[in-house]
Amino acid sequence: MNIGILTFHCAYNYGAVLQCYALQKHLESLGFNVTIINYTPFYLASKRPKVNLRTFVNRHPILSLNRYISFTSKLQRQFDKFLEFSDLHLNLSKKCKSYDQLSSVISSLDTIIIGSDQVWSETFNGKDSVWYGQFPNFKGRVITYAASAGDVNKFKTNIPEVLEAIKRFDSISVREVDLQNTLSEYGVNDAVTVVDPTLLLDKKSWSVFLDKPIESEKYILVYQGRDDDALMNYAKSFGTIHHCKVISCDFYANSFQDGISQCVAGPKEFLNLVHNAFCVITSSFHGTALSILLETRFFAFFKGDGGDIRAKALLESLNLCNRIIDRNSLPCANEEIDWNTVEEKIILLKERANKYLLENA
Template identity: 30%
Template sequence: MKVGVLTRHAVANYGSVLQAYATQKAIEKTGHESEIINYIRKDEFDINISKTMLFRNKAWNSNLLRRIVYIILQTPVYTSTFRTFRKYTKRLLKETRRVYFTSEEIQNNTNYDLYCVGSDQVWGQIGCSEYDPCYFLDFARDGEKCISYASSFGKDSISESLRKELPKLLIKFDNISVRESSAKELLAELGICSHHVLDPTLLLTKKEWNEIADDNQKYHGYVLIYQLHDNKLLEKYAKDFANYIGKRLIRISNSFLYYFKSGKLCYMPSPERFLSLIKNADYVITDSFHATVFSLIFERKFVDILPTNTGTRIISLLKMLKLEDRIVTDYDDFSKLENEVNYINAKKILSEERRNSLFILKEMIEH
């Protein structure tokens, strides 16, 4: 069977690119073929991204002068980042040659045995919209099979308006699976049955990720920081720990502005090198879900400093693996990072969950 996959593949984010890659590989593991439907919203495309980000930034969107300054400064940055990541996705993913900007374009120009949406935050705020009906497969015709794999709202709670719409948005789905236990509970409250499954990046083994990791790098014996949210406490913790342990601090970022932050900036590495930087780090300090995932896969010493609004997915994963102790709450305490991670138990749990999730994915596709 040929599966048309709709996911957040074109976002300038390592987790988004690598989860799309993993979804394709996981579907291949079940014995089927897949193709990423190359859907990119116009408000997330190229030069429009800076306007979208401004819309969501209350501080810079407060008056006309601030808006003008933001657009002038950020448009070249976002445009360059978007185009660089598009090169990465074209190399790693099997995409449709055509780029689609609307549901209608997808409906009139695609033909698959079934459609699969997921994973990542496909059911949360996207661009300038509270949610995007396209990620609820609104383009699928009557009788066409629809499933979701590891879809996420990104948060524990959703708006009342989306809650009211969900039964209608999900009515055409034959099977639903979600990434967080909180999402499963939320859907259950609405009388919607779903499976709780692993993020697709966890469906591939350490060996499979090693096959694409680029180990041709110059850094050795370092503390790695990968930070997605503005958090001075996280930055201070990473800097203080690197000084305490006497190791170099390496920072991954898509923004050259982080050149002025603590640590040696590794600016916009390829996804393959991103994997290698985590794989070869002595310690990883992050607020990123997918940096946490790859720290687990490569069995690194790591800690999470949770972001304010989107920490639910990290908490859900660490609870499942009995590793909640990797969450930092005392910013003067380095013992969590120094302590060994109980990978013996975590790998047993992960192996079982991987088998279960792959079984569910295969069942959803075939039945």
């Protein structure tokens, strides 16, 4: 059976690329032929992080300019690493930028799986109908896997249009219980909750990317899902207590400050950094998920702005809510996590995901 995955594989975001890779590999392990539908409309391809020159401005113009040029170069090298990972590890179809081009790619598929990631969030999906299963000439099955809408309150603002659009789906699975409950509230009672694709691969499966440590010093890895000075201040205080270097591989302006080291990392290098960190401090869902998978001590930093819902659902399902911190938390002891118990819970979540995929793909 030929399956096509439609997701945000082309985003310059670690979680977006790695969840796509994970779903591809897991489906292959179940015996399917898998293609990543290389759909790169402008609204996705143009979402590259930008570094503002004003971030580097100080009383020394030449020094400011040199720092800006240096970091711009690092940013480009990071983009190149993303492209290299995709070329080497994703089974990409030919590139398609429009619906007409997309139609020719999907014609040979038996099933299209939309997801995972925030494919139903208008912040990212460009209000594009394809993310809601709208392929008028496609005769195969169309399902979702672990679709997310991000903030469900924003999702509800367009609920009439969404409910009409998703009638095309043969089966729906979502990533968060909150989204499942929202759909049920509006009469979609057959949606199920499944685990994020990154959790479908175990630590051994990810270990192919875990070379010798990139960093020789003991370090804390900071990875922001949204920029937050409070997170950075917490990380620096935590680093001081534990005598750790603090490393960031995101490109938010607050990452370029004294006491924070920048690291150029594609998806492969990011996994290496997570795995070998003394501790990960993150406000990113996938930063949290991958820390759990690689059995790295972590803290999930919550801003309380609605963007924490996804990580909260995951941590609740694994009984790890004690890893949640916020701007009022004090730097605390880095207590150990019972990874054997966590793994047992993940196995149960994977069994549910396998049942869904085998019955509906």
